[in-house]
Amino acid sequence: MSSAVRSTVTAGAVEGRSDAPSDRYDPAIIEPKWRARWETDELYRARDEADRPKWYSLTMYPYPSGTLHVGHWYAFAVPDVFARFQRMNGYNVLFPMGFDAFGLPAENAAIRHNIHPATWTFDNIDRMRAQYRQMGAMIDWSREVVTCTPEYYRWNQWIFLQMLERGLAYRAPGAVWWCPEDQTVLANEQVLEGNICERCGAEVFKRDLEQWYFRITDYADELLRELDNVDWPERVKTMQRNWIGRSEGARLRFSLETGDVLEVFTTRPDTVWGATFMVLAPEHPLVAKITTDGQRAAVEAYVEQARRETEIERMSTDATRPKSGVFTGAYALNPVTDERIPIWIADYVLMGYGTGAIMAVPSGDQRDFEFARAFDLPIRVVVQPEGVTLDPATMEEAYDGAGLLVNSGSFDGTPVPDGVPAVIAWLDEQGRAKAEVNYRLRDWLISRQRYWGTPIPVVYCDSCGMVPVPIDDLPVELPMGAEFTPTGQSPLTTHEAFLRTVCPQCGGPARRETDTMDTFVDSSWYWFRYTSPHDEERPFEPEKASAWCPVDLYCGGIEHAILHLLYARFFTKVLRDIGLVDHGEPFQRLRNQGMILAEEGTKMSKSRGTQIAPDDLVQRHGADALRLHLMYLGPWDQGGPWNSRGITGMEKFIRDSYTIVTSTARNRIDSEAGSDEEQALRRLTHQTIERVTTDLRDFQFNTMVAALIEFKNGIWPLREKPIARTAAWREAIETLVVLMAPSTPYVAEELWERLGKPYSVHTQEWPAADPALLRQDEAEIVVQINGKVREKITLPVDLSEADVRELVLGRERVREQLGDRAPARVIYVPGRLINIVVGR
């Protein structure tokens, strides 16, 4: 509070004067001044050049939700520090910015406030852009991308058409997730545990609808394998691996007594001798056909119940729920034993995975075991572990560990790992099995029955059927006048002028596709667009994209661990196969920031008013102080509760640095280098260079700031001493300013000017620590007796162990402590400590 008053008073006082430099640090003057200068000079314009190595630093673009909160700064200002650091390290840096501007919140807000989604969105973008500018980031705004503009989304349509041509986009019926609140279908990835809509939290259910899909499953294997080649947090990779869910096994054919063939997928074909029954998913197409008359009523009741549960709680099932199911009355023949085995239906078998049917091996699979026990079905042991003898009558759980095959014909005695391929090969010869790999990953459902998105560029003609819109007719523009209140129908259906068109093939009347694309399509390639944002021929120039990409460092929240990052990887591979880029992995290095919580530790919420706005803080403390404060809260990948008090400490650091530099910048240097004091100062300077450099490189911003503060604290008392008139001092303060440049760009630029150095500090070369100065001649050695610190002595580092030992043992305090006990052992760690071990 008080500093707000002070700051305002100072600002008012200075305004009247011309440009007499104030000795008091005032961000309200410094920050707008340099921001204007940088913009005029296009200091942050990224140029396509080949002289320096490129560095593409990308931060996930924001959704234009309204106003910024400090979380936005945390996500953007901290990567900005790193981007600046890389620039000073000699890289040609691309640090772009855009807005993920299509999507449901715009529509919902528009309905609530009775304005157009475009108005809402562009107003927000204008506001947020201004807020982002305050941050002092090195954003190249000339490359800004806004996804809801036809200049951008026409290329979504272009890519869609390329994919359609290659069979990677297709339309298919199927049971899909439907959100009753948002009145649209959702991708599997957007459905959270408990069947909750990722966007609005409503409970979702399945509906049978015809929808557009992208064939991401074609890339399942590559998406899985290439995770090994990127530098990403291990947990993100694990999440993607789990999501893709690769299983190796075989597809087996079982003959039914009805003459039908039932295929199953299994990862354990070696246990087929133990398959004592089969289970179909309730939705399996064979269910109605094979059910016997006697069982029909029970089966239909169960299927109906399962369907209802689908709408309420199915899939939210946990594995501990008791198994349920019904016998169909039908039998299959076990292909290896020729036994008749009963066919059941149960909801623990999912239609969406494998073939929607399983062979049940209760002795080896816990789920099958529980089912067999519940319905009194036979259990046959086919894998015998060493040491114990499994008895079906007394087993309490399935056994799926190592062992030898038993009751398995000619394969008896085969160890499990060998049995799997052997049995597959044997069954394959007889045409009864094929090795197969299954993935949990499903194709990406991209159509949405909402308005504020990219129109899908196809038309439907009565005579020609579905016809793609010719590339030359793009973009298919989203009409501004549509009625977009959600009805469950695509809003575009009611827009006659949009809907009615002519068939590009026959010229007859045709109807446009009225679904729009999932907004994750927009974000699946936006970083390529930054490399040639104004290209009118293609989504982007392949040469420029390949020159800048892949992205060297991608920063963003962990919440995109699966959705966005998986889709983006998929698109990159598709664009590579189309021939637009030369690589398949978009993001070499990924770093996730933690989440900034409200002061009381809960999630920041707009509605509860717990969001912290940066504007106010910038006004009171300056953007530089806020940047430092965010870095200093803790490890960046950890996040944590916002703390409004600590920022004053950062302000003090800046103010003190400002005082140090401005009060000594004009000092005449009147001593030749060489005194011990100067040598010590130079050591401190170079140790700080070393610490700041390694901390920045390792993304340890909190300790980097601590190193800067310690440096300031170290030189603060010297500013009015004679040493402030030496070359070592000059080196120290110039270094301080350069080291501050990435973190506090405004004040660093101001101080650089005060030092009389040529504009701009941000184009200076990053300093290198002089190894000769880092070397210590003397070190403080900790003297321990039995591991307890008893004394600290400063000794030359090159002293031999014997000398140190003699010296230490001769010390009065040590002799006192030892008494008449003789050292049993002495451990010496050069330059660190000496531990004298004595018997007790």
Place this chain on the structure above:
RNA sequence: GCGGACGUGGCGGAAUGGCAGACGCUGCGGUCUUAAACACCGCUGGGGCAACCCGUGCGGGUUCGAAUCCCGCCGUCCGCACCA
């Protein structure tokens, strides 16, 4: 249920086998001031006059030496959860 990460002063955190608590915040004392605020200087894990003792969720282990490594437990957070 399975898997992973984490647990350190009043608070955020530092230290990843070698001085626990760097640095910042808070708090306390002092200087300045008529006074207060600001600013500056100093102190700030607990106990003890001191030597010293205790202390990194709890219990055990390895080691000359453990916040750090190993085993078990407790707690918090995250991911997965009928995927055949």
